[in-house]
Amino acid sequence: MTTSSLRVLFISHAYVVGVNQGKLQAIAETGTEVGLLAPSNWKALEWNRLLPLETPYPKIKTYSAPVLFAGKGGAHIYAPWKIWRVLNDFQPDVVQVEEEVFSLCALELAIWSRLTGKPLVMFGWENMDRQLPLPRYWVRQFVMSTAKLIIAGNRDGADLLRQWGYNGLVEVMPQMGVDTQFFAASMRRRVSAASPPGEAACRQTSPERTNDEFHIGFLGRLVPEKGVDIIFAAVRQLQQQGLKCRVTLCGSGSGEEALRQEAQKQQIADLVTWRGGVPHHKAPEEISKFDVLVLPSRTAPTWKEQFGHVLIEAMAMGVPVIGSSSGEIPNVIGRPDLVFPEGDAQGLAAILERMIREPEWWEETGRYCMTRVYQDYTHERIAERLLSLWQTLLNDKSRQYAMS
Incomplete structure (x- = not known):
């Protein structure tokens, strides 16, 4: 599969803010079809403020839907039929969920991945081994056993994934890079x-x-x-x-x-x-x-x-x-x-x-x-790394299909 025919759907509350979508735009600039599902009712709990989904980049096909428990990273959840409607409309080759592996949103997409056979990629920042309630522990293990690739935002997070028993592909990179046109060399x-x-x-x-x-x-x-x-x-x-x-x-x-x-x-x-x-x-x-x-x-x-x-x-x-x-x-x-x-x-x-x-x-x-x-750490460099990882996943899947 070529880059121009690849379809990747991102799911994350982080991208309700337009300035955070630079990485997605950098990926779209390569010819990859990029979709985004983000909450329509996300709340910044610290300021008690509603954050509407911003859409500064026309090349990104955006979907929005309300979530239960808006503002809570690990607990928010979409209506299942809304997720399926988006997935059926966009028809992704890869779904990348940028929420922690113990989140309920991750569980929803892990179930979809198992039912369809489409590869699930996870991203998370967690770098401390917290004691989870039993249901969350089960969610974490189910998501990890489903994901074909997990991207850790830091090295401690990658070590934790191994400690938790994940045996799949792990990469370390930040969720998003930096816009070097916006953060350009200063005037002095x-x-x-x-x-x-x-x-x-x-x-x-x-x-x-x-x-x-x-x-x-x-x-x-x-x-x-x-x-x-x-x-x-x-x-x-x-x-x-x-x-x-x-x-x-x-x-x-x-x-x-x-x-x-x-x-x-x-x-x-x-x-x-x-x-x-x-x-x-x-x-x-x-x-x-x-x-x-x-x-x-x-x-x-x-x-x-x-x-x-x-x-x-x-x-x-x-x-x-x-x-x-x-x-x-x-x-x-x-x-x-x-x-x-x-x-x-x-x-x-x-x-x-x-x-x-x-x-x-x-x-x-x-x-x-x-x-x-x-x-x-530029958006473009992170986009390059992600494209390479997705191609590896899809090529492995093709080889497995050919051998079956």
């Missing part, structure tokens, strides 16, 4: 005309700093597990060494008041700018003001960093990143000298100090970050 950086964006020839100008200050940025939720207080402690150490820097926080959350108190305690409150929540369309503008983006997440009893998508957004712009050792962060960054042990303010301060004192090294890390994104 220039790219050599002799090479395309993302190549090693990209070079950066010196940071544009107010009063020669080094700008440390964070973009994300202001909650304890994101570890923003570690940035404050590190900046306090840099200040004691006479190094000039500022912190810009883009985000909101339940931990904001505690963080404001921590900034006062560390005697750096005058060095912190609080930008509040930043809409996605303004994220590149904010990131372009950073000399470095820091993601200092710390593992909690029920959570550890599953990927850290903001990392690849900054990296795509040539902004150096530093991250903690929590979860998938070290694998996303791919360089030990840009990773510090979670909770270790002194370790973070040491990397920041080197960036400030060695502008050449700061420039080199920015070039590295951009190159890594173009090699591994």
Whole structure:
């Protein structure tokens, strides 16, 4: 089967938001027929807001249907007849369900896969071995025994799948990549005309700093597990060494008041700018003001960093990143000298100090970050990997059919 004749249906609540559909569009650009089924009544429970299905890409054939338990990733479920109606209309060669393997939505499509013989592909972020109620445990085992391929969003998730007894094909890649036209090299950086964006020839100008200050940025939720207080402690150490820097926080959350108190305690409150929540369309503008983006997440009893998508957004712009050792962060960054042990303010301060004192090294890390994104994390690169995996599944199925 050629790419142009391949029909793939995606099912996921994540794609109700149009900016998340870039990967699907990249797949559709190859000539593959792409369908999408997403809830018509999805709720963002954190903000108690209804999210209607957005349709920014005409090449993606979209279907919507209401779900029970809208807003709950593992519990939401479609009416069975609606799923069958969509499947009969689109006639997919492959169905890719981007929900956890213990979700009820996954169970619905696993039953369809067994009845039709069509291959089921799963994607999930889960990277912690949670104790599941018996019904959910049964769902997980049924879905895993049905899926021909499971994509884990991180390496810990892939290890868990094996621990849970899955013996099929496992790949590790994020659910979606980064739009390198949207998250483009910032205005204060220039790219050599002799090479395309993302190549090693990209070079950066010196940071544009107010009063020669080094700008440390964070973009994300202001909650304890994101570890923003570690940035404050590190900046306090840099200040004691006479190094000039500022912190810009883009985000909101339940931990904001505690963080404001921590900034006062560390005697750096005058060095912190609080930008509040930043809409996605303004994220590149904010990131372009950073000399470095820091993601200092710390593992909690029920959570550890599953990927850290903001990392690849900054990296795509040539902004150096530093991250903690929590979860998938070290694998996303791919360089030990840009990773510090979670909770270790002194370790973070040491990397920041080197960036400030060695502008050449700061420039080199920015070039590295951009190159890594173009090699591994663009929508187009992820689309290429998925197409190869689907072709492998369908070729294996054809061989099995020929031998029967």
